[in-house]
Amino acid sequence: MAVRLERRQLPGGLTQATTMQLYNFFRSGTSHRLRIALNLKGLAYEYVAVDLRSEEHLGAAFKALNPQGLVPALADGDRVLTQSPAIIEWLEERYPTPPLLPAGRNERAKIRALAAIVGCDIHPLNNRRVLEYLRRQFDCDTAAWCATWIDAGFATLETLLAADGTRGEFCFGGAPSLADVYLVPQVESARRFEVDLARYPNIVAIDRACNRLDAFRRAAPALQPDAPIP
Structure with missing residues (x-):
C-alpha cells in the first residue's frame, strides 16, 4: 500500500512520520x-x-x-x-x-456514555445498509424511521446535557471531547432527515459552538471532495 512519507510536528513534541490515508x-x-x-x-x-x-x-x-x-x-x-x-x-x-477524553475516570465514563448514545443507539439503526434493507424488503418510510431514533436518542442527550450544571459550551467543559465528535455528525444527519431541533436547545448550542472551530468546519460533508457540487 503506497503511502506518501512526510514528517509533521504535532502538539506535545510528537512527530507524524507518514500521511495517513482515510x-x-x-x-x-x-x-x-x-x-x-x-x-x-x-x-x-x-x-x-x-x-x-x-x-x-x-x-x-x-x-x-x-x-x-x-x-x-x-x-x-x-x-x-x-x-x-x-x-x-x-x-x-x-x-x-x-485529548478527547478528560483525565478523571468518572468523567471519561460520562463522555463515553454520551458518545455511545449516538454511536450505539442512534447511528446503527440509521446506517445506510439498514435503510436499504428496509426500503427494499418492507417499502419502509426510512425518513420517518431515522427521525424516530434520532428523536429518541436526542431526547436523552438533551436531558443529560441540561442536567449538567458544570458543562461549558461543549458537551464537557471548555473544549471539544469525544462526545462532541460523535454528536455533530448526528446533528448533520438530523437536519438531513428534517428532525425538529427546536426541542433540543442544548444540542443546537453545542453544535453551533463546535462549528465555530476550523476542525469541525473542515470536516463538514458538503466541503469534502466527493460531495456533489451545488
Missing part, C-alpha cells in the same frame, strides 16, 4: 466523526473517496482493505484500522494531545 464517504456519519477527530488532533491525512452510491465499498478492491466493506478505514503505513470507535481510541492513545 478511506471514507462524504455523507457517512462515521467518516464525518473520524474527520473531526483527525482534524482536532492536527493530523494530516490523504482523503480517499469510497463511493457508497455506486457500492464501491462492496467491490473486491475495497474489501481487500476492509473485509467488512464499511467506511471509514484508516491506513497508517502498512497498518489498516477499521471501525470508527476503535480508530478514534487508537488516535487518542497514539496522539494524546489535545
Whole structure:
C-alpha cells in the first residue's frame, strides 16, 4: 500500500512520520466523526473517496482493505484500522494531545456514555445498509424511521446535557471531547432527515459552538471532495 512519507510536528513534541490515508464517504456519519477527530488532533491525512452510491465499498478492491466493506478505514503505513470507535481510541492513545477524553475516570465514563448514545443507539439503526434493507424488503418510510431514533436518542442527550450544571459550551467543559465528535455528525444527519431541533436547545448550542472551530468546519460533508457540487 503506497503511502506518501512526510514528517509533521504535532502538539506535545510528537512527530507524524507518514500521511495517513482515510478511506471514507462524504455523507457517512462515521467518516464525518473520524474527520473531526483527525482534524482536532492536527493530523494530516490523504482523503480517499469510497463511493457508497455506486457500492464501491462492496467491490473486491475495497474489501481487500476492509473485509467488512464499511467506511471509514484508516491506513497508517502498512497498518489498516477499521471501525470508527476503535480508530478514534487508537488516535487518542497514539496522539494524546489535545485529548478527547478528560483525565478523571468518572468523567471519561460520562463522555463515553454520551458518545455511545449516538454511536450505539442512534447511528446503527440509521446506517445506510439498514435503510436499504428496509426500503427494499418492507417499502419502509426510512425518513420517518431515522427521525424516530434520532428523536429518541436526542431526547436523552438533551436531558443529560441540561442536567449538567458544570458543562461549558461543549458537551464537557471548555473544549471539544469525544462526545462532541460523535454528536455533530448526528446533528448533520438530523437536519438531513428534517428532525425538529427546536426541542433540543442544548444540542443546537453545542453544535453551533463546535462549528465555530476550523476542525469541525473542515470536516463538514458538503466541503469534502466527493460531495456533489451545488
